[in-house]
Amino acid sequence: MKRTALLIAVFVLMLQMPEHPAIQIGEDRLLSVDGPARPLVESHLSGDPSNPNHMLVGVIQFDSPDGNARTCVAWASFDGGQRWSRSALPVQACFDPWGIVLQDGSAIMVMGGYVPGHDDNLFLFRSPDGGRTWPNSPLGLGAHHDHPMVIAQGNQVYVASGGGVHNSLNQHRDSVSVAHSEDGGRTFGPPTDVIASNLGYQAEGPVVLSDGTFVVGFHDYCCQHGDKWLLRPRSWLVRSSDEGRTFSEPLLVSESCESRGGWPSMAVDGKDRLFWLCIADKFNGVLVQRSDNRGESWSQPLRLNHGETARSFTPSIAVNKDDAIGVSWYEIHDKSCFDVYFTVSLDSGKTFLPEVRVSSTTSCPDTPQDKGAFDNGTFGAGGDYSGLVPTADGLFHIVWSDARTGIYQLRTATVSVKR
Numbered sequence: 001m002k003r004t005a006l007l008i009a010v011f012v013l014m015l016q017m018p019e020h021p022a023i024q025i026g027e028d029r030l031l032s033v034d035g036p037a038r039p040l041v042e043s044h045l046s047g048d049p050s051n052p053n054h055m056l057v058g059v060i061q062f063d064s065p066d067g068n069a070r071t072c073v074a075w076a077s078f079d080g081g082q083r084w085s086r087s088a089l090p091v092q093a094c095f096d097p098w099g100i101v102l103q104d105g106s107a108i109m110v111m112g113g114y115v116p117g118h119d120d121n122l123f124l125f126r127s128p129d130g131g132r133t134w135p136n137s138p139l140g141l142g143a144h145h146d147h148p149m150v151i152a153q154g155n156q157v158y159v160a161s162g163g164g165v166h167n168s169l170n171q172h173r174d175s176v177s178v179a180h181s182e183d184g185g186r187t188f189g190p191p192t193d194v195i196a197s198n199l200g201y202q203a204e205g206p207v208v209l210s211d212g213t214f215v216v217g218f219h220d221y222c223c224q225h226g227d228k229w230l231l232r233p234r235s236w237l238v239r240s241s242d243e244g245r246t247f248s249e250p251l252l253v254s255e256s257c258e259s260r261g262g263w264p265s266m267a268v269d270g271k272d273r274l275f276w277l278c279i280a281d282k283f284n285g286v287l288v289q290r291s292d293n294r295g296e297s298w299s300q301p302l303r304l305n306h307g308e309t310a311r312s313f314t315p316s317i318a319v320n321k322d323d324a325i326g327v328s329w330y331e332i333h334d335k336s337c338f339d340v341y342f343t344v345s346l347d348s349g350k351t352f353l354p355e356v357r358v359s360s361t362t363s364c365p366d367t368p369q370d371k372g373a374f375d376n377g378t379f380g381a382g383g384d385y386s387g388l389v390p391t392a393d394g395l396f397h398i399v400w401s402d403a404r405t406g407i408y409q410l411r412t413a414t415v416s417v418k419r
Contacts, residue, residue: 022353022417022418023342023343023344023353023356023415023416023417023418024415024416024417024418025342025356025357025358025413025414025415026413026414026415026416027360027413028358028359028360028402028411028412028413029411029412029413030409030410030411031057031075031081031084031399031409031410031411031412032059032075032084032086032409032410033084034086035061035073035086035088036061037369037407038061038062038063038407039061039062039369039370039372039373039401039407039408040059040060040061040062040073040401040408040409040410041059041060041062041373041382041383041401041408042059042060042096042097042382042383042384042385042386042401043057043058043059043383043385043386043387043399043400043401043410044057044058044059044097044098044099044385044386044387045057045387045388045389045397045398045399046099046100046101046107046389047101047389047390047391047392047397048101048105048130048391048392049101049102049103049392050103050105050392051105051392052080052391052392052393052395053077053078053079053080053391054076054077054078054101054105054130055076055077055080055081055101055389055391055397056074056075056076056077056099056100056101056107056109056130056131057074057075057076057084057099057387057399057410058072058073058074058097058098058099058109058111059072059073059075059097059401059410060072060073060094060095060096060097060383061073061088061094062372062373064372065371065372066372067371067372067373067375068093068372069092069093070092070093070094070095070113071088071089071091071092071094072088072089072091072094072095072097072109072111072113073086073087073088073089073097074086074087074089074097074099074107074109074125074127074131074134075087075131075410076107076127076130076131076132078130080391081397081412081414085131085132087131087133087134089109089111089125089134089138090115090136090138091111091112091113091114091115091123091138092113092114092115092116093113093114094111094112094113095111095112095113096111096112096146096147096148096384097109097110097111098110098111098148098149098150099131099150100150100151100152100157101130101131102152102155102157102184102185103152103154103155104184105129105130106126106127106128106129106130106184106185107126107127107130107131108124108125108126108127108150108152108157108185109124109125109127109134109150110122110123110124110125110141110148110149110150110159111123111148112145112146112147112148115138115140118140119140119143120140120141120142120143121142121143121144121145122140122141122142122143122145122148122159122161123138123139123140123141124138124139124141124150124159124185124188125138125139126139126184126185126186139188141159141179141188141191142163142177142179142191144163144164144165145161145162145163145164145177146161146162146163146202147161147162147202147203147204147263147384148160148161149161149203149204149205149206150185151206151207151208152184152185152208153208153212155181155182155183155184156180156181156182156208156212156243157180157181157184157185157188158178158179158180158181158206158208158214158244159178159179159181159188160176160177160178160203160206160216161177161203162174162175162176162177162201162202162203162218163175163176163177163191163193163203165177165193165195167195171198173195173198174195174196174199174200174201174202175193175194175195175196176193176194176196176201176203176216176218176238176247177191177192177193177194177203178191178192178194178206178214178216178240178244178247179191179192179244180192180243180244180245182243192240192244192245192246192247194238194247196218196236196238196250197220197250199220199222199223200220200221200222200223201218201219201220201221201236202218202219202221202263203216203217203218204216204217204218204219204235204263204264204265204266205217205264205265205266205267205276205277206266207266207267207268207274208268209268209272209294210270210272211241212241212243213239213240213241213294214239214240214241214243214244215237215238215239215240215266215268215274215294215295216237216238217235217236217237217253217264217265217266217276218235218236218237218238218250219233219234219235219236219257219263219264219278220233220234220235220236221233221260232255233255233257233258234252234253234254234255234257235252235253235254235255235257235264235276235278236250236251236252236253237250237251237253237266237274237295238250238251239251239294239295251295251296252298253276253289253291253295253298254276254278254287254289254298254301256278256280256281256287256289256301257278257279257280257287258278258279258280258281258282258283260279260283261278261279261280261283261311261312261313261314261315261381262279262313262314262315262329262381262383262384262385263384263385264276264277264278264279264315265277265278265315265316265317265385266317267317267318267319267325268319269319269323269325269348270319270323271323271348272294273290273291273292273348273349274290274291274294274295275288275289275290275291275317275319275325275349276288276289276290276291276298277315277316277317277327278315279312279313279315279329280301280303280312283311283312283313284311284312285303285304285305285312286303286304286305286312286315286327286329287301287302287303287304288301288302288304288317288325288327288349288352289301289302290348290349290350299349302349302351302352304327304343304352304355305329305331305341305343305355306354306355311331311332312329312330312331312332313329313330313331313332313338313381313382314329314330314381314382314383314384314385314386315327315328315329316328316329316385316386316387316388317388318388318389318390318396319390320390320394320395320396320417321390321392321393321394322394322417323348324344324345324346324390324394324417325344325345325348325349325352326342326343326344326388326390326396326415326417327342327343327344327352327388328340328341328342328358328386328388328398328400329341330381330382330386330400332381333362335364335366336364336365336366336374337362337363337364338362338363338365338381338382339357339358339359339362339363340357340358340359340386340398340400340402341355341356341357341358342355342356342358342396342398342415343355343356344396344415344417346417346419358398358400358413358415359400359402359411359413361402361404362404363401363402363403363404364403364404365382365401365403365408367403367406367407368406369406369407370403370406370407370408373408382400382401382408383401386398386399386400386401387399387400387412394416394417395414395415395416396414396415396416396417397412397413397414397415398412398413398414398415399411399412400412
């Protein structure tokens with residue numbers, strides 16, 4: 001009888017054990033516990049490549065009810081996201097903050113906006129102590145930039161953005177603008193501007209491959225000198241093997257992306273496989289495509305979320321130390337109310353696990369306190385991007401704009417993947 005009971009107990013235990021890898025979501029917690037009660041949107045999250053306790057967040061703060069006055073704020077954590085210290089950055093009309101933590105623990109934030117005494121609209125702040133303190137005066141990186149992003153490999157730092165230049169016939173053209181630093185972001189050479197076409201397009205998702213090749217995507221979204229959205233927007237990339245001095249011809253990535261649901265983005269795994277993430281046409285789903293040959297060719301789009309009626313926005317993608325590919329996004333279910341979801345691939349992007357809800361409470365940002373942000377274009381869906389990063393211990397961390405209290409605040413959650 002005892003043997004039979006033992007066998008039954010073991011059988012029951014086996015039934016309770018998961019047959020497949022599982023996504024485990026930690027409790028979501030308020031990040032922005034200090035500072036004024038003002039809407040916070042479009043967060044970017046980065047982690048220290050060698051210290052899992054060190055993370056950096058940049059976010060836009062709306063400072064006036066009409067949404068016209070904006071600043072950018074940085075939060076830094078040195079205890080794995082339990083506590084965060086806040087720093088206001090002196091950029092007016094601030095937009096698109098983006099940060100990175102370098103190998104030596106120093107931190108960089110780039111953003112667009114206005115600083116008195118500067119003709120630039122793209123600025124870089126460098127914090128030698130990882131985000132505890134920031135200089136009062138930034139480094140200017142030029143004018144006519146949009147959506148700046150920063151990425152690094154060792155001391156090699158790249159700032160990529162959407163630019164605007166004149167061609168040899170003095171015609172205005174959009175460009176993919178890339179500035180490069182060899183000294184950890186202290187100084188930069190003149191930017192290289194890649195003119196891809198006469199359309200309107202935006203730089204997206206820079207990555208650096210294992211041999212130092214710099215890759216940056218861009219996305220068509222409208223005709224030149226107009227606001228008519230393209231019927232079939234396309235995603236492309238260009239590559240540089242000489243630290244951003246020269247670039248390849250544009251390589252086609254996708255014709256399946258909707259550019260108004262949050263900008264597409266790109267990630268790379270430890271074997272230099274590329275992953276392109278975007279929102280499908282009419283916001284109907286989150287799509288990922290994979291390239292095994294550095295962007296020469298791409299797989300067919302794989303739809304990650306399974307809801308048929310949900311409207312998807314603001315996707316993010318990241319790869320952890322074990323080459324698990326994590327993806328997060330917002331899904332709007334009822335009018336403007338949304339939740340945050342996450343999924344992961346453990347087989348190099350061939351398949352993804354069923355998505356899991358991250359946010360414990362649904363956000364409905366159409367409130368009087370959020371009016372300036374909610375009425376300001378894409379900020380009604382939290383912005384063009386949100387925070388997702390793997391830390392050195394393999395955990396994923398998510399930061400998003402959450403309106404459960406009636407005003408956009410930053411919340412964060414940790415995700416672990418059990419194999």
